[in-house]
Structure formats: C-alpha cells, structure tokens
Amino acid sequence: MAGPGIDELLELAAAGRRCSLDQLLELHRNRLRRFLRFRMDRRLARRIDDSDVIQESLLEASQRFDEYTADRSVPFFVWLRYLTSQRLAQLHRMHLGAQQRDVRREETAGNRESEYASSMNLAELLEAQLTSPSVHLIRAEIRARLREALDCMDAIDREILLLRHFEQLSNQESARILGISETAASNRFVRAVERLEVILRPYQTE
Secondary structure, three states, X not given: OXXXXXXXXXXXXXXXXHHHHHHHXXXXXXXXXXXXXXXXXXXXXXXXOHHHHHHHHHHHHHHOHHHHHHOOOOOHHHHHHHHHHHHHHHHHHHHHHHHHHHHOOOOOOOOHHHHOOOHHHHHHHHHHOOOOOOHHHOHXXXXXXXXXXXXXXXXXXXXXXXXXXXXOXXXXXXXXXXXXXXXXXXXXXXXXXXXXXXXXXXXXXX
C-alpha cells in the first residue's frame, strides 16, 4: 500500500504531525541535490559536501515550517529551494567572496539578469548531454553555435531552460520562481527548446 503523498504529508505536517514533516522534507532531498548540482560553483563543490548544505537547509525548513504554513502562496518546494539558495549564496560569499566579485565585475550592479543562467554555462551543460561519438571532434563548433543562440535569448529564457530541463522543475514551480504567469513560462520554454533543437539535431546522431 502506497504511503501518503506530498500534499497529504503537507497537511499532516501543518496539523502538527512531526513525523509527517520529517517525511515531507526527506522526499525533497534528491530535488535539492539536483538544484545544487547545477547551481553550486565548482570551486565551492571541492570544499563543501552538498549533503551538508542540504541537511542544514532541511533543518532550517523544519525550524521555520510555521512560517510556510502561515502563507502558502508558493509551492512547498519553491519555498524549500529558496531557503537552500539563500544558504548557498552565503557559502559562496564566505568561500569565494573576492573571486566572485572579480567574475561579476563587468555585470551591472543590481541587474536581475545577473542571477540567471549564463549562456556560457548553459552551453556547456547542453553540450555535455550530446551522445554522438563524433562530438568530441567538434565541441568548439557546437559550443560556439550554442553560445550564439543562447546569447540571442532573453536571460529569463535561458533560466527557464535550466529550471525545466536540468533542475526538472514543473512549469508551475518555474513560473513562481521567475515571477511570471504559467502560460508565459510554458510558451518561453517551448520556444527556447525549439530554437535549440534546430541547432543540436545534427549532432545527436552519427
């Protein structure tokens, strides 16, 4: 017999069932690990175990769960992901503060787009997913074409590719994170994927 689902666990936890809250948080551990996989700076990943980041984030979520139940304006995982992203930002500042400032020196202060996926990093992630044996011979060409296409996209379109394709968030979750409607999020994702498929199709087979 299947156990309670996420929605049921959420209601039980909100009613004060501590064991249900523990189960609810545990069910999201792998999703948080996926988030960290694509968001944690590689230099930080060599110093910090992602399991420690997740454990600290889940502990904070447990301690602040009453805050969430008082205002469930966002999906539970979006809230949990936010807490984890805040902790990750603290770790980045603590361990890479000066280095991060150097990397971002050319970015406009306060520009929201600087928070989104860069075309360079996203191109590398997409390139890594190609499976053709001949790809290693033409990586520079692929990367250049991907960068060109991604540079032409709005920053929010690059970000939704990362949220939907790599983090595997739902359209609803992605829309809430980006602060746009679900219809707009869906349309942006479809258009971005269609544009990339045209570029990647020749490299996906021999």
